[in-house]
Amino acid sequence: MTEHAATEQTAAEQAAGEQTPPEQTAAEQTATVYTAGERAAQFARLYAEDRVRHQLGFYSQRRAEAERAHVQAIHAKWTLATLAAIAGSVGAAVPSARVALAIAAAFLAAAATALTAYQSLYAFPRIAKLYRDAEMSLSALTAAGNALGDLTPEQTRAVVDRVERIFLQETGQWGQLIRHAADEHEHNEVHTRS
Amino acid sequence: MTIALFGRRPRLRLRLTNPVLIPADRIESYPALAGDLKTVNEVIGPAFSEFDINAQRAQNRYWGQQVILIVVTALTTAFGSVQAAFSHQVWPGVVVAVLGVLAAAVAGLGEEVAAQRTYLEQRTGAERLRSAAFAYLAELPPYNGHDRRSKLASVVVDVVQGREPQ
Numbered sequence: 632m633t634e635h636a637a638t639e640q641t642a643a644e645q646a647a648g649e650q651t652p653p654e655q656t657a658a659e660q661t662a663t664v665y666t667a668g669e670r671a672a673q674f675a676r677l678y679a680e681d682r683v684r685h686q687l688g689f690y691s692q693r694r695a696e697a698e699r700a701h702v703q704a705i706h707a708k709w710t711l712a713t714l715a716a717i718a719g720s721v722g723a724a725v726p727s728a729r730v731a732l733a734i735a736a737a738f739l740a741a742a743a744t745a746l747t748a749y750q751s752l753y754a755f756p757r758i759a760k761l762y763r764d765a766e767m768s769l770s771a772l773t774a775a776g777n778a779l780g781d782l783t784p785e786q787t788r789a790v791v792d793r794v795e796r797i798f799l800q801e802t803g804q805w806g807q808l809i810r811h812a813a814d815e816h817e818h819n820e821v822h823t824r825s
Numbered sequence: 826m827t828i829a830l831f832g833r834r835p836r837l838r839l840r841l842t843n844p845v846l847i848p849a850d851r852i853e854s855y856p857a858l859a860g861d862l863k864t865v866n867e868v869i870g871p872a873f874s875e876f877d878i879n880a881q882r883a884q885n886r887y888w889g890q891q892v893i894l895i896v897v898t899a900l901t902t903a904f905g906s907v908q909a910a911f912s913h914q915v916w917p918g919v920v921v922a923v924l925g926v927l928a929a930a931v932a933g934l935g936e937e938v939a940a941q942r943t944y945l946e947q948r949t950g951a952e953r954l955r956s957a958a959f960a961y962l963a964e965l966p967p968y969n970g971h972d973r974r975s976k977l978a979s980v981v982v983d984v985v986q987g988r989e990p991q
Binding site for chain 2: 665669670673674676677678681682696697699700703704707730733734736737738740741742744745748749752753787788791792795798799802803805806809810
């Protein structure tokens with residue numbers, strides 16, 4: 632940290648109405664000897680590791696999970712609907728098992744409908760797209776900025792500003808998506824009930 | 826292949842993930858940032874943990890309510906068919922009636938909307954705080970002046986009070 636930064640911190644402590652603790656840690660004492668360039672380099676490493684990589688990992692994991700869930704939902708719905716159709720057809724052909732198979736068909740069809748509602752509640756395909764888009768924007772930006780450590784402090788700040796905007800934008804879109812998914816799910820429920 | 830479809834299902838006993846804004850060992854790893862990391866942990870850390878934990882709880886509660894509604898509605902439909910098949914029996918009609926009342930009660934509690942709102946507010950708040958923490962470390966405006974610590978504190982107050990940070 633530079634002398635300027637150290638002064639800033641002292642002023643901020645006073646502005647916040649707090650006193651500097653009498654016993655500083657070794658890290659704090661050592662921090663005062665760092666230059667602005669060294670601080671920027673350390674920040675760049677921290678940001679790349681704990682913000683960008685962490686968030687990219689999150690997007691990647693959630694996207695993959697949502698894509699798998701979407702495919703599984705399609706397969707499960709198809710299986711349930713097929714079994715319902717089989718139960719209904721066999722029930723029609725076998726009079727002795729008609730009632731039992733008709734009930735089975737009704738439960739299987741209801742399970743397929745419930746799965747559709749569950750799928751719209753979690754909005755798997757749209758979640759996957761949202762995270763894929765955020766992942767691509769972030770990857771493109773960090774690739775364009777190359778290693779953050781190679782940039783000047785001003786350039787690093789500009790990249791950080793843009794990256795943080797992407798995160799806030801993604802959070803806003805996610806909020807809209809959740810609200811929209813809930814509305815859609817409610818719409819499906821009304822149809823199921825009616 | 827894991828069952829991703831139900832990976833995020835609501836749980837009766839929710840296992841909360843410990844919120845980590847910035848890992849504690851970073852103060853040693855990045856000594857030039859030690860003072861700012863300490864400030865971030867002091868000023869943002871507690872509020873971030875609260876928002877994050879509340880978001881996890883609200884999310885689980887919201888999904889729980891929705892899944893209960895889905896299951897109850899599906900069962901009502903299915904037992905409606907059973908009632909049609911056993912028209913001479915009384916019990917399927919009773920089951921349908923009970924499920925119908927249950928569905929109406931869950932949907933009509935009004936908690937459904939509140940749970941969703943809480944979930945969104947808490948998660949958005951946590952993400953805003955996380956973003957403020959890194960903006961502070963990057964010395965982005967408004968955290969580039971002499972009063973940067975108090976600016977950070979006022980952003981936390983804004984987020985906690987549900988206001989748009991200035």
